[in-house]
Amino acid sequence: MTDPGSRLSAPVALHLEGVRLDIPVFTNETRSLKASLIRSVTGGSLRRQRGGAVVTALQDINCTIHEGERIALIGHNGAGKSTFLRLISGIYQPTAGLFQAQVPVFPMIHKSFITSDELSGLQAVKAHYLLVHGNLRGFEAFQEDVVAFAGLGDFIHLPVKTFSQGMAARLLFAVLTSGSHDCLAMDEGFGAGDNNFYDRAQERLERFLDTAGTLLLASHTEALLERFCSRGLVFREGRIVFDGPLNEALAFYNQT
Numbered sequence: 001m002t003d004p005g006s007r008l009s010a011p012v013a014l015h016l017e018g019v020r021l022d023i024p025v026f027t028n029e030t031r032s033l034k035a036s037l038i039r040s041v042t043g044g045s046l047r048r049q050r051g052g053a054v055v056t057a058l059q060d061i062n063c064t065i066h067e068g069e070r071i072a073l074i075g076h077n078g079a080g081k082s083t084f085l086r087l088i089s090g091i092y093q094p095t096a097g098l099f100q101a102q103v104p105v106f107p108m109i110h111k112s113f114i115t116s117d118e119l120s121g122l123q124a125v126k127a128h129y130l131l132v133h134g135n136l137r138g139f140e141a142f143q144e145d146v147v148a149f150a151g152l153g154d155f156i157h158l159p160v161k162t163f164s165q166g167m168a169a170r171l172l173f174a175v176l177t178s179g180s181h182d183c184l185a186m187d188e189g190f191g192a193g194d195n196n197f198y199d200r201a202q203e204r205l206e207r208f209l210d211t212a213g214t215l216l217l218a219s220h221t222e223a224l225l226e227r228f229c230s231r232g233l234v235f236r237e238g239r240i241v242f243d244g245p246l247n248e249a250l251a252f253y254n255q256t
Contacts, residue, residue: 019097073218075235117161180211188219
């Protein structure tokens with residue numbers, strides 16, 4: 001676990017200053033959209049404009065994260081944690097403010113393959129590797145690890161669309177937890193498949209998280225956050241309302 005006293009001497013990994021994220025909503029039923037519904041989905045506020053509406057999903061985000069830090073993202077559903085992970089991963093671009101990433105951020109937040117489900121399991125693994133790395137150097141060892149851990153046997157050669165939900169989840173989990181990353185953005189809501197797979201998945205996940213250089217972990221499980229994190233960011237309605245040591249962040253969250 002990172003020593004809070006030494007983290008400021010480490011190089012900056014991520015820096016956000018006055019960041020705001022607006023997400024346009026295009027629908028013919030804008031008038032019926034309720035602010036309470038929008039908050040429950042995104043944590044943000046809703047304002048209507050001609051032709052639709054805009055949700056401010058994140059606002060006034062000021063945060064600096066140093067290399068090697070282990071950050072817990074804490075908050076109720078819809079508070080902005082997952083949106084923050086998508087922003088720092090490059091899935092969303094900020095509407096306003098300054099965002100600087102000095103290291104590549106790997107998003108472990110997808111619930112399905114980002115490639116076509118027409119591909120076979122092996123082809124999907126290869127396509128994912130190419131998308132992440134831009135080349136196939138080191139792919140053979142990666143593929144061997146993924147195939148062995150997923151344990152799909154000959155089904156690995158069939159199209160992903162023919163997989164059961166559990167089989168697809170096992171393969172995706174194996175892909176995303178193979179190797180190590182400079183900075184990992186992870187949503188605990190990511191699934192690992194059927195119950196028989198759970199114990200092996202937990203052990204692999206712990207090893208994987210231990211190898212991450214910088215970690216940002218969104219979770220409602222305090223034991224998991226205490227296992228891996230030393231600093232906490234508490235989100236509420238798209239804002240960071242507390243930033244400090246994990247035990248203080250959890251106490252702040254539980255008191256509000």
